[in-house]
Amino acid sequence: MSGLFPFHGGLKTVRHKTESNQQPIRWSALPHRLTVPLRQHIGAIAKPLARAGERVLKGQMIGQPDGYISAAIHAPTSGKVIAVEQQPVPHPSGLPDWCVVIESDGEERWVERQAVDYRRLHPSEVRNRLRSAGVVGLGGAAFPSAVKLNPSGHAEALETLILNGAECEPWITCDDRIMRERAAEIIAGLHVIAHLLEPREVLIGIEDDKPEAIAAMVAACAGTGFAVRPVPTRYPSGSVKQLVKLLTAKETPVDGLPVDVGVQCFNVGTAYTIYRAIEFGEPVISRTVTITGHVNQPQNLEVLLGTPFSELIAQSGGYRDGVERLIMGGPMMGFAVHDDGVPVTKATNCLLAASAAELAPLRPVMPCIRCGACVDACPANLLPQQLYWHARAKEFDKAQDYHLFSCIECGCCSYVCPSHLPLVQYYRYAKNEIWAQEKEKQKAELARQRHQARLERLEREKQERDAKLRQKRPRHARWRWKTRLTKPSRPIAPRRLRPRPNQRLKLASGAIESPCTLKR
């Protein structure tokens, strides 16, 4: 019954897992200063609750979720808020974003924590707790978990719940280590998820290059009915849609989500934070980060969110000679940071110090020869070379006809391309341009409506004015005619010309304050 259904394409990549997965996870040292970004998740930026000068406790909420798709942010340690300001954050642009800067007092005083029995609470109450605990997907996308845990809106019952422990990217081992060390806690978190979603079956997908993690998870699953499914080591088996296909044979529709075919997927790290949030009332204030590559002691650290990358590098023995870039995430999907002083966020799963040996050598870009290697490698079943032509020619509508938005940016096509074309860069560029055009269109539509409303208002006002004038004029004329008839000898001064003191005052003050006199 436990058959696997391989997805199309994919790659056998180098692994480089043993560098960092040999030692247990250590707690990183408490930094002096923490820079906690208010946008660590997909969705709206959190609203800051703390102000400069205020004292905060460890685990105190400092950013409130703003809207349905948003997540709370908490103080990772106790101390004083120095500033709420724009600071550099880990982002491919290198642009700053809003952060709460906290100076730690070293006391680690916790805010009051409250454990709950999730079985006695209403599911919406459990979801609210997870939402205010700031639980997001820790696989890298950081999507708010409470949204995914809400089964309403999907009429059919959930068929399969998948726990994602595949960790397919080279170099990254944080999920491997937490599965080895915290299997029981992960399973406890999985029970909470299963309680909320009530799936028919629960599968745990782990790549078969992690035998220790598989053994630990199998042991922890004993007697629970959850099934551990080792999957072949093939990048990108950890990508949601590919893992769903691999374990259930279900294809996620274009423009759809796995939940549309009755499957929901969570990362092992997320299950662990759900367990901490429910059983201990602890919000998400730390995460496991792999520090690897060209550093002296590659390892996994449990890191407080907001810790600068440079401190983690220092605690891992510092850079070895020849480091060219510091990459957040793996070598396939990660991005180089502009500055190693940026802080760890909920999406930071790995820091890879890359030297020339880890980076793909810079080779001249050659023309596409239409060899089709990218088509064979694409795990999303796309035609990467067609997408490339259209993205390159800025024919975005045609790129969309070839399902540009089904691209998961895994990098398989660029990896196999014999002409070394930066294919994924073209797709990212095209996606961004399409989103920007979409936004422009919405803005134009808004402007059109506002302009229309203004024209209608001006027209209405004009009509009202005319109507008033029309009302006045005939009566006035009739009166004048009558008076002329009855008392023709008396001269009539129109009422509005009769001098009135207050009226003159108005005119005078108007002339003084008239803008024309003030100009130059």
Place this chain on the structure above:
Amino acid sequence: MWVAVIALGVLAGASGLMLGFAAVRLRVEGDPVVEKIDAILPQTQCGQCGFAGCRPYAEAIAAGEADINQCPPGGETGIVALAELLGRDPKPLNPENGAEKPKMVAVIDERNCIGCTLCIQACPVDAILGAAKHMHTVIAKECTGCELCIAPCPVDCIYMTPIAQTIANWKWTYPLADTGARGSVEQAAA
């Protein structure tokens, strides 16, 4: 022969009735081409095209009274889209109407504003908030960057600033590494 005459007469009458009915019941309100042109125009309502807003310009294009290259905010992309819609050849932007510029928003220097309301009256999308003898301010989200508020200001306290780049509006740029192979790739594409 009578049969043929009657049959054709009845057919003609029936078709006439059908056409008449269709002309009344299925009448298209307004000109659909104008709608399509208007949808392509950027709705800045700046009047740089020489018309009082985007809609009148769209109507003029549809009527053949204006050319498709008179809209600086729409830029090259807009001209190409219009050319495609109307089946014409794209042409460069008419320099008489202005030049393509990056998107800007108006900002009022609130210390110098005297509350004259002239800019409020000039704003085509009601994006300026204020009252007589009270400070005015621009609702940046609604501002189209048309610059129509600049000229009426008696104290010159309105200026244009480029839209700041943030993480929310940042974009990946066009890959540059590919320039070496351009000629041959284009030949291959052709």
